[in-house]
Amino acid sequence: MSPPRLTGALRSFSNVSKKEDFTEHLDDLKAKRRKRHEWFARDGLTWQKIVHFCTEEQDKAKLQAASQELKSLLLAAKQIVGTEHGQEAIESAAVFLFETFHNKDHVGTEETRAIKQMFGPFPSSAAEASCACVARLVAPLGGSQIEDFIQTQSSRHNQRGLGFGRNIAFSYDCYTLDPLEDLTCSSIYDESASLDF
Amino acid sequence: MACARVPLDEQQVTEPGPLGKERTLPALHPERAEDRCFVPYKPPPEEGSPAEVEQFLERAKFITEDLEWLLALPHDKFWCQVVFDESLQRCLDSYLHHAPRGLDLAALPSSPAVADTQRSIHRVVFLTFLRMATHKESKENFITPTVFGEIIYENFLFDIPKILDLCVLFGKGNSQLLHKMIENIFTQQPSYYSDLDETVPTVLQVFDTILEKCGLHCEGATAMEPMKLNAHKQPTAMTMSQQELTDIVSYLCDSTTTIHAFLDIFPAACSSFYSHGFISRLTSFYETAVPDLEKAVRKRNFDDKGLQEDLWKRLSHSSRKMVETTHLLLHHTCLQPILEGRENMQTFAEELLQHFTSFLPEKRFLSDYDEQFPISDDVSLLQQAVPVIDETRTSYLLQGVESAWDSVGRRKPQ
Numbered sequence: 001m002s003p004p005r006l007t008g009a010l011r012s013f014s015n016v017s018k019k020e021d022f023t024e025h026l027d028d029l030k031a032k033r034r035k036r037h038e039w040f041a042r043d044g045l046t047w048q049k050i051v052h053f054c055t056e057e058q059d060k061a062k063l064q065a066a067s068q069e070l071k072s073l074l075l076a077a078k079q080i081v082g083t084e085h086g087q088e089a090i091e092s093a094a095v096f097l098f099e100t101f102h103n104k105d106h107v108g109t110e111e112t113r114a115i116k117q118m119f120g121p122f123p124s125s126a127a128e129a130s131c132a133c134v135a136r137l138v139a140p141l142g143g144s145q146i147e148d149f150i151q152t153q154s155s156r157h158n159q160r161g162l163g164f165g166r167n168i169a170f171s172y173d174c175y176t177l178d179p180l181e182d183l184t185c186s187s188i189y190d191e192s193a194s195l196d197f
Numbered sequence: 198m199a200c201a202r203v204p205l206d207e208q209q210v211t212e213p214g215p216l217g218k219e220r221t222l223p224a225l226h227p228e229r230a231e232d233r234c235f236v237p238y239k240p241p242p243e244e245g246s247p248a249e250v251e252q253f254l255e256r257a258k259f260i261t262e263d264l265e266w267l268l269a270l271p272h273d274k275f276w277c278q279v280v281f282d283e284s285l286q287r288c289l290d291s292y293l294h295h296a297p298r299g300l301d302l303a304a305l306p307s308s309p310a311v312a313d314t315q316r317s318i319h320r321v322v323f324l325t326f327l328r329m330a331t332h333k334e335s336k337e338n339f340i341t342p343t344v345f346g347e348i349i350y351e352n353f354l355f356d357i358p359k360i361l362d363l364c365v366l367f368g369k370g371n372s373q374l375l376h377k378m379i380e381n382i383f384t385q386q387p388s389y390y391s392d393l394d395e396t397v398p399t400v401l402q403v404f405d406t407i408l409e410k411c412g413l414h415c416e417g418a419t420a421m422e423p424m425k426l427n428a429h430k431q432p433t434a435m436t437m438s439q440q441e442l443t444d445i446v447s448y449l450c451d452s453t454t455t456i457h458a459f460l461d462i463f464p465a466a467c468s469s470f471y472s473h474g475f476i477s478r479l480t481s482f483y484e485t486a487v488p489d490l491e492k493a494v495r496k497r498n499f500d501d502k503g504l505q506e507d508l509w510k511r512l513s514h515s516s517r518k519m520v521e522t523t524h525l526l527l528h529h530t531c532l533q534p535i536l537e538g539r540e541n542m543q544t545f546a547e548e549l550l551q552h553f554t555s556f557l558p559e560k561r562f563l564s565d566y567d568e569q570f571p572i573s574d575d576v577s578l579l580q581q582a583v584p585v586i587d588e589t590r591t592s593y594l595l596q597g598v599e600s601a602w603d604s605v606g607r608r609k610p611q
Contacts, residue, residue, distance in 0.1 A: 002240070003301060003302060003444070003451065004444055005448070005451050005452075006361065006403055006455045007358040007359075007361050007365075009399065009402075009403050010361070010396055011358045013402065014357070014358075014399040016357045016358070016392040017356040017357070018353040018356070020287065020290055029236065029255060029259075031234060032234055032259050035232070035234040036259070109310075113255075117255050117258065163265055163267075163268030163269035163324075164268040164269075164327075164328045164334070165327060165328065168324065168327070170323060170324070170371065171370025171371050172316055172319065172320070172370065174298065174299030174366070174369050174370070175298070175300055175365065175369045175454055175458065176299045177300060177450075177511060177514045178517060179509070179510040179514045179517065180514075180516060180565075181513055
């Protein structure tokens, strides 16, 4: 609970602000996860685009290897989203995994957290497998080529760092206690000294 | 995309509707806002379990991502979201309510991940408010100033408590930007001055409440009311529970810091506080409450000596802020007009002297004020700017200041 604040009193006892209902919505995170899922599925980057990107201009042997990796990635995605979901959800998860791991060589804390936030609890072997698949898929391609592809296709990546205020120098400084004196030096205001009848 | 060089509030856009058919709408229209479902902010857990920490990180990531998305939106879409998405306003409000202040008792987050996440969210919330306070982003992207004033006021995008929260949360390192933001808000919507005027009595009530909780009363506040017969049964700072004392000192610390931050960043608000007799109420409060609370913090038996030390620092910090606030008010309402050589200089000089004279009975306040802002310096300045000042009066005043130092048993630093 927040400590007592002046602005809390002003909100409660004056008529200059909107009376907000701050009752807790216990399932707000669940609803948010669902919303994010929907939003991600509508994102510009699709599974078809990834398949095309990974298989275009490849010789026969490389094409076969890439197709195999794409299949394995879909399989790993299926294990992560759960078998009860349809092909569309599985492909959308595979897109998410491709975006997450395209520039990673292992499954770190951030990636684990991102997958968990999107799909809930998941088998770690599936995350390891998808990370390895994506690494093998992007290995024959240039790093900048992949970045360009992701940047141009994904609206999620497009927004990063391009927003309002990106050039504003923001300071994280905050007000701290600035006492006049320590308790140990406070004898000057001792009771005996302030008796002034 | 909306048309260029026309204010957003007059623009129309043609875009596909929900059934795919083209339609023309005002650029600012609820149907153009996305159902983004912003989540409210909750502060980092204090010594929380790993699960609670995870939940904080997840929530904070959602908020940061969503606000980054909002900031990346084009001007018209940004304003549609801001005006018509209630979940966004709840999210921003919850941050102002619950974001930890630098002065809070709770320790800062120990986990680097929590601290980093908190920093990210802090920045992006500020940038969102900054964009909301800007009616002209570029030659192409702007809102008619009067309409902007109506939008922010009617939709409570800013209100006085929010502005005070912004000052105390972001003011330390971003005072210039905040000054511009608040100045623009008040310029485009003068109703905020009326709201401020309406708020000052509630601020004064906060100080009265603190006195009441300590079993004290203040001149000018409830002096006209007869004392209740059972008043002596009320707990005092010495007898109330330790938790109550802690809450009162924290409340005082937060209140004095917030008021000072606001007036320091936006001095134009000083006149509203001044006109409500804030100076005399504050000095009277200081004289009554500070020695009483100091005594309680010093004399009471604390098992946790760290807490005692912390409460003392908070009290001492609050005292400093009250003195600095009084100085800010006097400076901006009396001294500044004299220094600028405005008309009626003598009236301002007279008011300043009257205030100083009214401090004479408040000996503890007076000596603390004089220590930080020597009254002799201001008197000397007055004598130079307004030579007709009565010397007998100034000598009487300066003698009173010396006597205040003696009465509280302190020696004035040379």
